[in-house]
Amino acid sequence: MNLSQQHDPIVAIATAPGRAAVGIVRISGRGLSALAHALCQRHLKPREATYTAFLDGSGSAIDRGLAIYFEAPHSFTGEDVLELQAHGGPVVMQLLMARCLEAAAQHQADGLPVLAHLRFAMPGEFSLRAYLNDKMDLVQAEAIADLIDASTEAAVLSASRSLSGAFSQEIAQLQKALLQLRTQVEAALDFSEEEIDFLLNTDAREQLLKLEQCVDTVLRHSGQGVLLRDGMTVVIAGQPNVGKSSLLNALAGAELAIVTPVPGTTRDKIAQTIQIQGVPVHVIDTAGLRDSHDEIEQLGMARTWEAMKQADAVLLMHDLTRMDATEYRAADAMLACSIAEKIPQNVSIIDIWNKVDAVTHPPCVNGLLLSARTGQGLDVLRLRLLQAAGWQGVSEGVNMARQRHVNALQQVKQHLAWAQTQLAAQVLEMVAEELRLAHNMLCEMTGEFSSDDLLGAIFSQFCIGK
Ligand SMILES: Nc1nc2c(ncn2[C@@H]2O[C@H](COP(=O)(O)OP(=O)(O)O)[C@@H](O)[C@H]2O)c(=O)[nH]1
Numbered sequence: 001m002n003l004s005q006q007h008d009p010i011v012a013i014a015t016a017p018g019r020a021a022v023g024i025v026r027i028s029g030r031g032l033s034a035l036a037h038a039l040c041q042r043h044l045k046p047r048e049a050t051y052t053a054f055l056d057g058s059g060s061a062i063d064r065g066l067a068i069y070f071e072a073p074h075s076f077t078g079e080d081v082l083e084l085q086a087h088g089g090p091v092v093m094q095l096l097m098a099r100c101l102e103a104a105a106q107h108q109a110d111g112l113p114v115l116a117h118l119r120f121a122m123p124g125e126f127s128l129r130a131y132l133n134d135k136m137d138l139v140q141a142e143a144i145a146d147l148i149d150a151s152t153e154a155a156v157l158s159a160s161r162s163l164s165g166a167f168s169q170e171i172a173q174l175q176k177a178l179l180q181l182r183t184q185v186e187a188a189l190d191f192s193e194e195e196i197d198f199l200l201n202t203d204a205r206e207q208l209l210k211l212e213q214c215v216d217t218v219l220r221h222s223g224q225g226v227l228l229r230d231g232m233t234v235v236i237a238g239q240p241n242v243g244k245s246s247l248l249n250a251l252a253g254a255e256l257a258i259v260t261p262v263p264g265t266t267r268d269k270i271a272q273t274i275q276i277q278g279v280p281v282h283v284i285d286t287a288g289l290r291d292s293h294d295e296i297e298q299l300g301m302a303r304t305w306e307a308m309k310q311a312d313a314v315l316l317m318h319d320l321t322r323m324d325a326t327e328y329r330a331a332d333a334m335l336a337c338s339i340a341e342k343i344p345q346n347v348s349i350i351d352i353w354n355k356v357d358a359v360t361h362p363p364c365v366n367g368l369l370l371s372a373r374t375g376q377g378l379d380v381l382r383l384r385l386l387q388a389a390g391w392q393g394v395s396e397g398v399n400m401a402r403q404r405h406v407n408a409l410q411q412v413k414q415h416l417a418w419a420q421t422q423l424a425a426q427v428l429e430m431v432a433e434e435l436r437l438a439h440n441m442l443c444e445m446t447g448e449f450s451s452d453d454l455l456g457a458i459f460s461q462f463c464i465g466k
């Protein structure tokens with residue numbers, strides 16, 4: 001998008017495609033009262049719902065519904081916004097949108113060229129404008145998309161917290177403390193005798209330490225927020241017939257994967273997202289791992305390995321009923337070795353021993369005993385998964401966060417650590433520089449400084465009409 005297009009009026013269907021009771025067409029831009037007049041043939045009082053006909057070019061009603069006009073700057077985007085709430089049929093919506101474009105084009109002839117540039121909105125463009133017009137910062141704008149995409153109740157609550165500005169406030173507090181320290185350092189730099197004073201007498205070291213601790217706390221909470229947003233990926237692996245598909249079904253509470261006593265039933269991976277304490281957990285059932293010459297099964301097994309490498313945790317499943325079978329145990333030992341060899345260190349491997357219902361004296365094992373059939377041990381397994389993900393369930397509520405935020409905070413932390421080192425070495429210019437860089441990172445998080453690339457990457461992920 002070039003710069004001039006940034007100010008074009010935009011239109012989109014704001015509701016999901018398909019049939020619905022109500023559908024909303026939304027327009028944002030300058031000078032929309034003229035458009036409202038063309039569509040409704042009446043004056044719309046700002047911020048009031050008016051029941052009206054939506055007229056086509058010849059004056060016939062396309063539909064009747066509610067029109068709401070928000071006059072700039074008192075709107076979501078900070079521009080004039082017009083919302084047309086009509087019956088939610090796809091054709092009604094298309095007709096209304098086409099009529100908006102037609103009525104806007106008419107204004108070219110009437111000497112209102114701005115309106116004549118009305119065009120379809122790009123994904124996230126309404127939110128982008130809200131951000132550009134200082135209606136919200138970048139963290140809040142991201143929270144809108146996260147709220148819409150939230151897959152669990154906990155994710156909704158945390159995205160809503162971030163949208164209300166709770167996360168932005170935490171960052172603002174860090175910014176404030178950092179700015180205070182920077183001011184002191186910069187002042188000391190300006191007067192060389194004060195520099196000595198500063199180094200000897202101020203509590204700069206302590207302020208820095210305190211700041212680092214605050215960053216740590218925000219960082220920890222953000223990690224939790226990222227987990228709520230992105231969830232964790234868990235792969236169930238093991239030899240054929242140990243009960244992997246049964247476990248997926250038991251965790252999901254539905255018959256998703258085919259379960260049979262025939263080894264090699266699962267040929268491809270099957271995924272399902274469940275939630276544990278509000279954390280989305282993407283569980284992947286895989287083809288059992290064994291020596292096989294079946295080509296399809298081999299392809300399935302290759303996918304199993306790929307999935308394991310990319311997982312956060314692997315549930316390595318063993319079959320308690322076959323503990324006495326030498327061949328089975330040898331294959332299990334081989335499998336454990338290959339997994340330890342091939343799977344990256346950061347993937348947690350959790351050994352689980354299935355079919356505990358079928359054995360009278362379960363042996364002492366290193367891992368969890370469970371039964372996919374009766375559900376025994378599943379609660380412990382769920383908690384173990386949360387533990388592997390690093391979920392602490394912050395009691396005061398989690399702010400929704402993204403990996404981008406965590407990365408930025410880690411860099412802030414790094415710059416503060418370097419600032420400590422420079423302070424110890426009494427190189428005040430370098431302390432000032434590190435603090436400046438830390439401050440910049442925080443500003444980038446909230447979008448006070450931002451590149452077009454970053455904005456493009458963020459807003460293009462939004463849905464159209466938001
Ligand atoms: N007794 C008992 N049988 C189980 C349990 N879990 C799975 N099975 C049986 O083991 C066989 C293989 O199960 P399946 O889930 O297809 O194993 P997969 O090949 O690892 O996916 C089926 O006959 C299941 O009914 C369990 O917890 N207890």
Ligand SMILES: [Mg+2]
Pocket residue numbers: 244245246257258259265266286288
């Ligand atoms: Mg299976």
